[in-house]
Amino acid sequence: MMKQQIIVSGIGGQGVLFLTRVIAQVAVNRQLPVLTAETHGMAQRGGTVLSTIKVGDFASPLIRTGQADTGLLLWEANLEVHQGLLKTNGRLAVNATAPGPGERIDASGIARDLGSAVLANLVLLGLAVKQGILFCSAEECETAIRQLAPAKFVEQNLTAFQRGLSQQA
C-alpha cells in the first residue's frame, strides 16, 4: 500500500491547519487510512506550528526524526526547526522569495496579489502537487478544497491553488 509521511510547517495564522485538512481529505476520498497531528492552543497565536500527516498503514500520527518524505514550509525560518524531520532524500516546497533548498515560490506575494495573505497555503500546495512531491493529484486537491472551504471562499481558494500549480519553478 502507498505510504507517505508529510510535514506542514508555518506560524499560527497562516492556515497550516486548513492545508493539513485538505491533504488528509484527499486521502479519505481515496479511501486511504490517514492520521494527522496538529498544533492547537497557545502556539496558534503567531508561534511556530507543525502538522504531520501520515497516509497509508500507520498507527501513530507523529513523525520521527529523518522519516518525512515531504515537507511543505509556509514560514521559511522554520526550516532549521523542522528540516531534521525529513529523510535525507526528502522533498521540500518552501514559501520564500530568496533562493535556497527545495522547490520555492513566493506564495505570500502571490496570495497578497489575490487579496489575502492567508491564501499562501494553497499556492504552496499547488506548487507541491505540480512538483509531484505529494501523493495527491490536482483534481483530487480541488475536490477536497471544494469540500472543506466555506462556500464563499471556494473560488478564491481554487484560484490560489491554480496559481501555485501553474508557476514556473
Add this chain to the structure above:
Amino acid sequence: MSETIQLLMGNEAIGQGLIEAGCQIAAAYPGTPSTEILQAVIDRRDQAAEPLHIEWSVNEKIAFEVALAASYTGKRSVAVMKQVGLNVAADPFMRTAYLGIKGGMLTIVADDPGPHSSQNEQDTRLFCLQARVPVLDPTSPAEAKRLVPLAFELSEKYEVNVVLRPTTRICHSRQNVELQPPVTLKRSADFRKDPTRWAATPAFLPALHRKLNANLEQIATEEPFQPEKTAGDGTRPRTALVASGIVYGHLVDLLDELDLTGCCDLFKVLMPYPLNPEFCRRLHDDYDRILLLEETYPVIELQLAHPGAVGKQTGDVPREGELTPDVIHTALAEFLELKMPEAAPAERRGQRPSLCPGCPHRAAFYSIKKCFPHGIFPSDIGCYTLGMNLGAVNTVHCMGACISQGAGFYQAYAQDDGEVPTIVVTIGDSTFFHAGIPALINAVIQQARIIVVILDNATTAMTGGQPVPHLGIAAGGGKTKAIPIEPLVKSCGVDFLEVCDPYDTEPFEALLKRADDFIRSDDGGVAVLISRHGCIMDREVRASQPAYRVTIDERCIGCRKCVDAFECPALQMDAETGKAVANRDRCIGCGVCIPVCPVDAIVKEDS
C-alpha cells in the same frame, strides 16, 4: 466515497461518539486540548435522537456536578475538561467514586503530556488510581470513539463513573472514523431517593467503600477492556513490550520502520486502572524482561511491580515530557540492544507565540508596565499569559490564582516598613467567572490594597471563543440571562470600579494612576479596572473598528521600542535600514502603536 467514513479530529470523534451513545446531558469548561469535544457535540446536536442539554459551565466542578445529578435520574451524561480541570472538580469526583451513579456517566479528561498548552503534565490515570475510578486510555481517535458506548455500558453495569482519558495527540489528531446512527434509549428522568447513598453520612461510607472495591475487582476482568496481546515470533523469548495510549501507536510504527514487527510479545493496555491482577500475574510468570511505555506517570508500572520491568520508575524511560517516537526509539534501542539512534538534534522552539496584532490585551499590558515600571504583576491562565513578552506578567499559576496571589504579595510587603510596590493583577473575563470571584471577596475582606484589571474581551479567546456569562449566550448560540461584571464586582465590596477601553491609551493610563492613588489612600482597598475591548479574532469586532494604514516614516531612529517593549508581531526591524517596518500582511491597523514611538515616526493614513 462513503459518507459514513469521515475525517475527524479525536475530539470530534469523541463528540460524535457521545451523540451516537445517547448522551443527554453534556457539560464542560473549555481548556486545551479538550475544548473541541463539547464543540463537536454542539455542532452535531441536530443528529441527536433524543433531547440533549449542552452547557459551557462556569467551571469544571460545576460541569461535573450537573452531569452527576443528571445521571442520578437514569440518563446518560458526560463532564468534559482538561487535566488540570479535574483538580477543580476533584471534590465531587472523589466522592462520586463511593456513591456511584445511575445512568451512564463519563468524565472525559484530556491530558497534555509535554506539556503543550498547560501548567503541568499531571496524569489523570494516576488521579483515577487515587480516586478508585476506572480509566480508559485510547490509542487513536477512532478507538476513542469506539470506547465511548462501551464506557457508558460499563458505567451502567456497575453504577460507577468511568473516565476516558485522551491525550493531546489523540485530541488533536485526525483520522478516518466510521459513523454510526445514534441509539434511542427512551429514558425519562426518574430520580429514586436513597439518602443512604445520595446523601451518605459517614455511617454508610464503609459499606459504600466496600462495594466500590468489590466492583473494581470485577471491572478489572471486564472483557472489552482487557490488555490485547500481539504474539511475537519467538526470537526474543520471555521479553515483552507493554504500552498504552498514543504511545502504543508510536511503538507499532517504530517497530515497522525498524523491521522489528513481531520481534517479541506486545501488549496494548486499554484500561490502565484497574489493571487485571491476572494480567499482572501472567507478566510476572511468563516474562523476564518488560519495557513499559506510558504517558505521563508510571501508572501501569507501579501496579505491575515486576522486578524485570523497565520504564519511568526505573529511569530507563524519561520521566518528563512527551514520549515522542524519537524518545521511544532510544528507549527501545537500549532495551533490545539495537544500534542507538543518532542523538536527535536539540529541539528548537522556533517562533515564540505572541498576542495577536491589534490585541487589546497588549494595549492594557503596555500601559500597566509604563505606569508602574516597578510593579508586581500576577496574572492568570489564558491568551493574556503572553503579556509575559511585555514584562507585564510575573506570575501565572492556576485558574483564578492571580487575585489571591496579588493579595498574598500585598500582605507580605505591607508587614515591612518599606514602600509597597503597586500590585496589578490581570485576569481574563472567563477566568474571573471561573474562580476569580471568591478570591476577590477574600482580597476585599482581608483589606488587600491591589489593583485588579479584568481583561474583558467578551470571550474565552484562548480556546477559540466560547461564550462567557456576561454575554447572555448559551452553548450553541441561544439566548440566556446575562450576568454583567460590574454589579458583581460592586457586591464583592469593591469601592473603586472603572471601565475603559485600553485602545484609549491616555484615559486608560489616567485611570491606572487614579487606582494607584486609591489603594494608597487612607480608606483604600481593592481597585478594579475593567479593560474592555472585544477580542480581535472576532470578525465583528474587526469590522466595527477603524483600520488605519499605519506606516513608519523616515523619522524612525531605530530605538526598537515598538518591536521589543510593545511587541506587536506586525512590527519588525529592517536589517538593512535599521528602521522599524510594519508588515502589511499582519498589521490590522489598530493604531495603538502610534503613541509608543518616542519620535512620532509611526503614522496613520486614513483608509
